[in-house]
Amino acid sequence: MVADGAEPRASLINSAEVRFELGKPVRAFSSRKRQRHFPGLWWSSTTGGHVGYESWLERDHLMLLDFDPAVVGIASQPFWLFWDEEGRRRSHAPDYFARLVDGCAVVVDCRPVERIKPRDAAAFDAMRRACELVGWDYRLVGVPDPVLSTNVRWLAGYRHPRYRVPGVVAALREVFVDTAPLIAGAEEAGDPIVVLPVLFHLLWCGDLTAGLGTVLHDATPVTLLERGDGGRTDADATHR
Template sequence: MLTASELRDDASARGDCWVEVEFVTVSGDRRRLPWQSFPQVAAQIGGPVRSFSSYRGQKNFPGWYWSATLGRRIGFESWVERDHLVALDFDPTVSDVVSQPFTLLWDAGTRRRRRHTPDFLVRLDHGRTLVLDSRPSERIKDRDREAFAATARACGDVGWEYAVWDRLDPVLAANHRWLGGYRHPRCFDEPTARDLLQVFACPQPLLDGAEAAGDPLGTLPVLYHLMWRRWLLADLALVLSHRTVVRVSPHVADVADLASARSVPLSEQGW
């Protein structure tokens, strides 16, 4: 992953000067204004600043991802972006995500005007804002690096964070996708959840616990939903299987509140 400090250093060396930002409001109007004014009105972003293209022979795979955090769909332009969306949805510190949130326009010198549309704007707990680009490292070219550097410097000047994410670890991404298949609230059942939390109070293999709580056909979907919500924990850096050791989060609340409670933060999981 490229760090924001590295990218800002690149931009400073070239003397890039950003000028304006374009975005689409909640009412559907397209606005352009000075970048320094944008954080005060960023809450007015109503959706992507540009559409997601789809055509015969296309090499990337655009689509829509339903976010359990937001209860709505978010667009993506590649499977790398999709995996990043799943990871953001899994992260309980994330409160909002907007895809293709704005276009930054800046003067790159020698009469060149550049523009760049980041992939995501992410609102985090404690008022933090992260601007994110998804790009496999082997596909980053000099022109991309220039755009990322200018964006990093612009974000730093208004107190926002910026990052370029590479492909996720394939095991972690696969585990996220599997658990994400059970993210919808319809997978929650309070009596089954109560039984599972009691069973996994003593850490044990996933399938053993599912069978101890009842018929696995009924308990496994709820188990995976609880893992998605981080009420049940496992080491997701390892391949998820029936032998995966699962345990209850030390910060689990009363099961009766589970349907409306937020997931357990990463910092409180104890792994």
């Protein structure tokens, strides 16, 4: 959907270059009493604005897209795909469209494996084939790794650029040139109460790196991520 609320239609091939990451959702997020899913809005450090989700599963994958340094744009419910199936007209709106730093695109649908019914599977298959035709990556994702999600959710609490305090950033860069335990490094950089929020922000931004396959703790090894190793630039981190 474009900014004025119109819903233009185009052939699949002619849609390949559309900047879907800049559009609005093509359908509203429902909210009612006793519903079993929990819709909401996520403030994205990637876009600097809110992106919608319809369930906690979608929220977690939206969070992971926001955390991914390769992602530079995200939109929810970005477009409708229409196709014919056994003589009947069908449609499906994927959960997310993400633009990557290299210009490529990723389309994401979120659904636990055990909840994929035959009709859903057919829609996901149609979306996958459509993405292949236009050169987009397609991901059908289920429940993410719980440890990774827990760690990233914690770091997300410090994703806003207000946590990027220049003096503390400089001190942490110096401390973690050589790998050091998280708390010990924070104490070396200054008062942990002041330093830790900045440290977590730098972990979110990718200036610092730590293994997120295990739960973050006091002794988690942290190190400076040199530019060229996939980290974000200072400009990226400020935007995010």
